[in-house]
Amino acid sequence: MSAGLRIGMVGGAGRLGGAIATSILNAGIVEPRNLSLSYRRKTTDRFPGAFWTTDSQELADRSDIIIFSVRPEDWPALSVNANGKLILSLMAGVRLAHLCSRHNTERAVRALPNAAAEVARSYTPWITSRSVTDGDRAIMRAIFNACGVQDEITSENDIDYLTGLTGSGPAFPALLAAAMMDHAIDYGLARDVAQRAIITMLTGTGRLLERREECPDDIVRTFLNYRGTTAAAIEEMRASGFDAAVRHGLAAAFRKSVSMGETS
Ligand SMILES: NC(=O)c1ccc[n+]([C@@H]2O[C@H](COP(=O)([O-])OP(=O)(O)OC[C@H]3O[C@@H](n4cnc5c(N)ncnc54)[C@H](OP(=O)(O)O)[C@@H]3O)[C@@H](O)[C@H]2O)c1
Secondary structure, eight states: OOTTOOEEEETTTSHHHHHHHHHHHHTTSSOGGGEEEEOSSOOOSOSTTOEEESOHHHHHHTOSEEEEOSOGGGGGGOOOOOTTOEEEEOOSSOOHHHHHHHHTOSOEEEEOOOGGGGGTOEEEEEEEOTTOOHHHHHHHHHHHHHHEEEEEOSOHHHHHHHIIIIISTTHHHHHHHHHHHHHHHHHTOOHHHHHHHHHHHHHHHHHHHHHHOOOHHHHHHHHHHHTSHHHHHHHHHHHTTHHHHHHHHHHHHHHHHHHHHHHO
């Protein structure tokens, strides 16, 4: 990878753009002076030494790679000529063909990190247009590895599916945690104790799943076979529609992702 790689982040003051910029700076993929970020209304005081601008074309002209991290509904108003440069879109729904034609390049990558990029623990699936080179791919892998774990995917439909599954993903354990908090507080537990207990349990579960490398279903079966309090809870949750609720939710996310691509 070239030492003087210049990267531009359109929407760099946003949540995901800021998280990715932090990860690639921390990993030494880009030096602060070679990082450009554009903003619309408000800049931040993060990233000392980096170049900030409201002009995303200026950002594109001074960068080798242009990353788009604006909300999909703001993308149509964005006019950036990439002039054949490598572009990376983090936007949900926006298709490779649209990216190439709107930004005047054949080298486009579409990726779906998630909110855990902020703590370098994102899962990031990505896909490329046909003209992306092996060198471009190596840079993409380095960027996504700096944000967590990545997989190159070959079907754009799978990216749409993963947009709901893991792009939205951190919201789902958070949803479970919120429902557990409500129950614990209704029971009478102090809010701070409930919050500490549930967050520690969730992060501990993540580490356990990672370390054991077992299928989550095997772990659930082990708990069911214990025939204790956990089995009592799981059986009641499933009887109340837990699995169906997850299926319906993920299907809704997939439909939304596909429809966003159709309207972008
Ligand atoms: N957050 C996630 O967990 C997540 C996960 C997967 C994918 N994504 C994708 O990542 C993208 C960014 O999401 P986000 O959560 O980071 O949203 P966000 O926090 O709202 O950030 C978007 C940023 O884009 C800026 N912006 C809008 N139009 C602009 C323009 N013309 N020029 C320069 N900057 C502009 C906004 O500035 P103003 O606020 O000043 O308008 C804002 O700072 C979205 O497309 C989303 O689909 C996000």
